[in-house]
Amino acid sequence: MDAEHMGADLERVLISEEEIQRRLGEIAQDIWDHYAGEEFLLVGVLKGAVLVMADLMRAFPGSAPMDWMAVSSYGSGTKSSGVVRILKDLDTDITDRHVVIVEDIIDSGLTLSWIRANLESRHPKSVEICTLLRKPDAAKVAIDCRWVGFDIPNDFVVGYGLDYDERYRNLRVIGTLAPHVYS
Ligand SMILES: O=P(O)(O)OC[C@H]1O[C@H](OP(=O)(O)OP(=O)(O)O)[C@H](O)[C@@H]1O
Numbered sequence: 001m002d003a004e005h006m007g008a009d010l011e012r013v014l015i016s017e018e019e020i021q022r023r024l025g026e027i028a029q030d031i032w033d034h035y036a037g038e039e040f041l042l043v044g045v046l047k048g049a050v051l052v053m054a055d056l057m058r059a060f061p062g063s064a065p066m067d068w069m070a071v072s073s074y075g076s077g078t079k080s081s082g083v084v085r086i087l088k089d090l091d092t093d094i095t096d097r098h099v100v101i102v103e104d105i106i107d108s109g110l111t112l113s114w115i116r117a118n119l120e121s122r123h124p125k126s127v128e129i130c131t132l133l134r135k136p137d138a139a140k141v142a143i144d145c146r147w148v149g150f151d152i153p154n155d156f157v158v159g160y161g162l163d164y165d166e167r168y169r170n171l172r173v174i175g176t177l178a179p180h181v182y183s
């Protein structure tokens with residue numbers, strides 16, 4: 001599908017490219033200041049967080065190591081199943097290290113609450129969460145999230161890493177899909 005058709009599938013743009021980049025710049029500085037020279041490991045959750053990770057880490061004043069996990073929670077549907085399975089685990093031993101989980105979105109919160117508990121059981125020095133998006137009205141479990149880019153309404157969104165059936169991840173904006181896409 002070409003870019004023009006992808007854009008036409010959006011009903012509404014919720015967050016522009018400029019807004020995303022500006023907010024990630026602010027968060028990057030805040031994370032950097034928070035650890036005050038101590039090393040922290042960025043843990044991205046595949047695949048949605050790929051773009052957040054790329055832009056966040058490039059906004060740091062220095063470098064930070066990264067690692068990735070892949071879990072299954074949504075399949076190809078639009079509802080979280082709540083059943084989380086590790087498809088790819090970390091390459092890194094996080095014992096006694098500061099960890100920042102990097103996510104694209106907290107929706108029901110089920111995925112991140114499971115991942116956080118899993119990582120905490122490995123005895124890290126600390127675990128914090130950074131998410132670009134959060135849907136407060138969709139929360140099924142409370143998540144203590146230190147860095148949130150934007151709170152958004154409880155609608156299914158795509159773009160900037162977020163897909164609908166593997167499409168739209170490469171959109172530079174975040175938006176809702178037009179009804180004709182689902183039918
Ligand atoms: O708060 P929750 O309701 O649990 O939803 C959030 C999860 O859903 C998305 O991943 P998805 O399973 O769609 O996989 P993907 O990142 O590979 O697209 C997102 O990246 C989070 O991991």
Ligand SMILES: Nc1nc2[nH]cnc2c(=O)[nH]1
Pocket residue numbers: 074105106107108155156157158162163164
């Ligand atoms: N693409 C997409 N994936 C999600 N995973 C959890 N919530 C969402 C959402 O709103 N959009």
